[in-house]
Amino acid sequence: NAGVMQNPRHLVRRRGQEARLRCSPMKGHSHVYWYRQLPEEGLKFMVYLQKENIIDESGMPKERFSAEFPKEGPSILRIQQVVRGDSAAYFCASSPLERSDKGDEQFFGPGTRLTVL
Amino acid sequence: DAKTTQPNSMESNEEEPVHLPCNHSTISGTDYIHWYRQLPSQGPEYVIHGLTSNVNNRMASLAIAEDRKSSTLILHRATLRDAAVYYCILRADGSGNTGKLIFGQGTTLQVKP
Numbered sequence: 001n002a003g004v005m006q007n008p009r010h011l012v013r014r015r016g017q018e019a020r021l022r023c024s025p026m027k028g029h030s031h032v033y034w035y036r037q038l039p040e041e042g043l044k045f046m047v048y049l050q051k052e053n054i055i056d057e058s059g060m061p062k063e064r065f066s067a068e069f070p071k072e073g074p075s076i077l078r079i080q081q082v083v084r085g086d087s088a089a090y091f092c093a094s095s096p097l098e099r100s101d102k103g104d105e106q107f108f109g110p111g112t113r114l115t116v117l
Numbered sequence: 118d119a120k121t122t123q124p125n126s127m128e129s130n131e132e133e134p135v136h137l138p139c140n141h142s143t144i145s146g147t148d149y150i151h152w153y154r155q156l157p158s159q160g161p162e163y164v165i166h167g168l169t170s171n172v173n174n175r176m177a178s179l180a181i182a183e184d185r186k187s188s189t190l191i192l193h194r195a196t197l198r199d200a201a202v203y204y205c206i207l208r209a210d211g212s213g214n215t216g217k218l219i220f221g222q223g224t225t226l227q228v229k230p
Contacts, residue, residue: 004160033217033218035220043161043220048215048217056215093161107163108160
């Protein structure tokens, strides 16, 4: 069973461009979480999605950031008009549907490291 | 979300046991205690979790105080590969819980050969 996959692993963008980060959860997992880790800082929750629904976006910046998890295909974190402060490692995690409310574990991907020039 | 307090850093010698403490004095009855770790340049990795009783798995043991206001992650024989940042996290159970993890600063564990 393949783990959580993220691509690209490294992404370089110039200021003002768009960044699209992809996350394929583990097989059978219907819950996806996105976290951001700024340089020399801790991990911060951004958004929680189930298939076709955003459940909790309390950690998402109000502008330029959006996330989706379509019925088919990977979850996408989209950052429009990137700025240097968006440079960070972005991690996604998945958990299985039937145990997500029982304190069960989340499985993390290797992350996408975004660099904004 | 209830807050946890951990030492910023700890050192250990290889092949010796390591006890990583965590204080969570405001824990509620439905909060699970989770431990994750993050190796350098990698995503976080689940280690163990528990509610009231002590727990053991292939990676570590979790000792939970009787009043649940503190817990200790125990690595029985530290290896160089265990050098990482260890996060103690409380996750609430219940239908209203979204399952998000609130990471603190964690404890940076150094393992010396």
